Amino acid sequence: MPAQYKIDKVAEIESHIKENAGLFVVNYHGLTVMQAQELRRNLREVGSEMKVYKNNLARLALKNQEQPEIGDMLVGPVAYVFYEQEPVETAKALKDFAAKTKDVLEVKGGISEGKAITAEDARAIADLPTKDQLLGQIAGLISGFARGTAVCVNGVASGLARAISQVSEQKEAA
Structure with a gap:
């Protein structure tokens, strides 16, 4: 025993x-x-x-x-x-x-x-990398993607606004 x-x-x-x-x-x-x-x-x-x-x-x-x-x-x-x-x-x-x-x-x-x-x-x-480092990297990737999407969406809207403004100016001039 x-x-x-x-x-x-x-x-x-x-x-x-x-x-x-x-x-x-x-x-x-x-x-x-x-x-x-x-x-x-x-x-x-x-x-x-x-x-x-x-x-x-x-x-x-x-x-x-x-x-x-x-x-x-x-x-x-x-x-x-x-x-x-x-x-x-x-x-x-x-x-x-x-x-x-x-x-x-x-x-x-x-x-x-x-x-x-x-x-x-x-x-x-x-x-x-530690878990906290990985989470930070993922947050950075998500933030970068969201920022890129916002810039892209904003670019389309501002391009449309500029095009409308130019068409309007051309019609006023004519």
Whole structure:
């Protein structure tokens, strides 16, 4: 029979998996305590949280929650970065921190939208624009289209008015 603290820890991991949209698995070997604290602070700012669990307990919790198999990533000293909604900001924070620390931090992969992702997928996610940036781009496109339509419609009406004015002037002159 497993020890009670292990059962409690598996339940804690399962609740993190349920409450969050996904997770990244990172190798944090080589980070100093100060760097780890800075990373946790950076992740909190984007609505994410980094936790360290025993790999066997995490593997069991992932299996209990019917998550994809990512057992090959769960080797060595790894931490789990849980994100609540969008993976983009969390992936960007991890990428920026890895670059700042000269790649001491390594993203091994994770789970996003119920699917296992590789380290390359995580890097690709980090290169995507955030949801707010995309909404801004869409608003700009809509605004540009509306402005173009208004100019076009106004051009037709003003052209018609000029044509009527010229015809009127020609009739008065004659």
